Amino acid sequence: MKIFVESSDVLPLVDLEVAFPVGSLQDPAGLEGLAQLTCHLMRRGPRGISQERFEDRLASLGARLSVQVSMRTTRIRATVLRRNVEPLFELVADLIWQPALRAGDFAKLKRQAQAALLARLDDDQTLGALCFREALFGEHPYGRSLSGNAGTLSRIGVKQVEGFYKRHIEKGSFVVGLSGDLTEPEARSLVAAHFPTFRSRQHKTPAVPATRARRGRHVVIVDKPERTQTQLFIGTLGARTRDRSLFPLIVSNTAFGGTFSGPLMQQVRAARGWSYGAYSRLLHSNQRDAWYMATAPSVEYSADCAALQLDLLENWVETGIKKSELSFAKRYLINGHCFDRDTPSKRLDARLDVELLGIPRAYFEKHDDLVDRVTWQEATEATRARISTRDLTIVVVASAADVVGPFERLPGVSSLEIVPFDRS
């Protein structure tokens, strides 16, 4: 078992994180949402204590506990007042190694998860982001929703949850991270006292096939009534974590749409006032993840905004960023890097990312060098090699009747699909 400690006596707080290299990618096909349901059921407390008593105990300690499931990791995080760190440790250890996983709690949790699926339809931005990933990745595991859908949730029972827990948590590998007001020896002694019998285990990262872009430009309209504004996502495949061109691409994307001063924000918001926000994001994972632009223009100029973004994108990919933009983006990334490590919990998270996600240590330790070394040519070539202007997914949350014509007429569009916003 690996232990990571980031000590700081600035505040009488301690963060504890137990992290597993398991996430929604381990959900069996047809049972999407299983990893999340399993961890949320664990969160309801250990054996021998009711959920009510467990929550009372946590709150009395001045502690907060959360579980976060992503595609590749599960993180159980607790924060506690320094004076109560020992009893919190005991509670968290019990929760992880002896979870109650009660059938009664599961039935309630499942109904709650189903209600949450419905409630998220209210948030147009979340809805757009989910539909964008689904449209971009199709049947690939990267396109799956962490929370599953009504159909997959209905197929999950407590037996599957117990099985998932046994396979991936009880017998899986994990790392422990502590940050805040305790020394490294104190941290190690706490871990030894509460996680005494576990030995290091190897984990096998599930093999995920390469992601593939669908050929052409495809529009998906997520049809929702009474929209005065639209949520617009335009994107394609992005990068792999271990791409040699990752840092050149990060710098190039930062120059294009990663800051307020970049051309995307300047043209969409500053010059035209078309959207409150306008940014581009580059995501990376074991296989190529997504790159996308996100804006929220009014319905009357949504298609004009999309056309403008397509022009900006083509210009960025074909001619590259300006040399002054390259230098600006590098300074922005290097100077702002101090905010990735200004608290002990952020420093701990970076170390856990290295351990769990296979992110090279150098990305954090030599971040400034890696950014500074990027040349204009590397940035331009990386952008051309990775960002397609031909194969694009365009998702817009809008009242379909208001936008279908103008979006159909966008340059190069090869298909247009309308899906109801409350489609299961």
Next chain:
Amino acid sequence: MGATEVLIERLNAGVRKRNARLEFVREQAFGDALRLRRYRLGNGLTVLTLVDRSAPTVSYHTWFRVGSRHERPGKTGLAHLFEHLMFNETLNHPPGEFDRLMERAGAEANAATWTDWTYYYENAPRGSLPLLIELEADRMGNLVLRGPQVSSEKEVVVNERKMRVDDDAEGKALELLYRSAFRRHPYRWPTIGWMADIRAFTVQDCREFYRKHYAPSNATIVIAGDFNERTALSLVQKHYGGFSRAPVARQQTSSKEPLQHTERVFQLEAPTPTEKILIGYRAPAFSDPHTPALVIANEVLFGGQSSRLHRLFCIDKELALAVRGSISPFVDPGLFEIWVFLREGKSKRNAIELLDRELERLGADGPTETEVEKAINQLELSFLHNMETAAGKAEQIGFHETVLNDGAAVFDRLAAYREVTADEVKQAVRKYLRPSRRTRVEIVATAS
């Protein structure tokens, strides 16, 4: 002569302009390890410094005592629009340069406007303070307001309003709640403004607003983090000392809101799959001595998964997906807001009856000792989280200075929570959380 007096004497040596002369006001403890120092410039600008070398960052805040309450009907949303305009052109910097220089320095710059205040902040690497001071002072005194920028920024705000209100059922409900709960007080209009007012603003409106409210004597600067205090103060003198002590727009005496004697109920249709209830009980001002007891009541009722209403509504009865409570931290009396996010097909009436029963129970029996202990520990945890970064500290100082006239009062708040008794919670619930004092908005699904 003490070290501070020597520092002030040196800083003032050779300074002829009265507006640039610095006065040391006082030093206060800020927790166990840090000291908050208060200075005033000759032109009335208040400067609060907190040196904290726990991270290589600095946070620079400028708080103005102007918010949407200082607007008038027909001109609502001007404080917020103005916040956007402050990122534009000045006499010394062309449009866009403010953001370019800040971002190049690795600084995050942003702002926020609410009912009682507007603040601007930069979180930056240590060493960039000279740039922050120069640019912030420049826009406090030298902003240029022209037609094209005002038009473009109005369009941005129109889009922001559509995103936060018109297409958002919760945003719409909040707007309706405040409009209905307040009939005289300026808290009745939304900070973002009515759409017609936003569209009608002129350059002249913006210029007048700037002249009236953006004076040094209406502002507080907070500098927190890793910086050299002497250098910082000297730069403040240099860049702000040239501004005159302009007549401050005195905080207008707000119309007192008449007492509410009966419940007000409204329905709002929205294309939502899940219905919601939003309730606002008339609550005391942030500075009121009853507020800490209501904060504890809020924790007992809504604070986390062990709270009474979360357990009852979300776990035991499965009526709601979530419940939330909060007290508006306003200068004048505001609202105790409650949200109930109902599950599909669940009855609003049942939810209200259950809520009333629970509030009556808390008003009759009060919280248990364990509940009060849990509440205080949770509030302490939140307090410490807010203090983790230089930015968090600066925000707490700026807020408490602007609302309570005491930047270090955040520690007094925590002490006040610790002194609240179960009986005080009971009294506060009985006094404030009565159906006759509330306004209710029910979000119902649009009939298809």
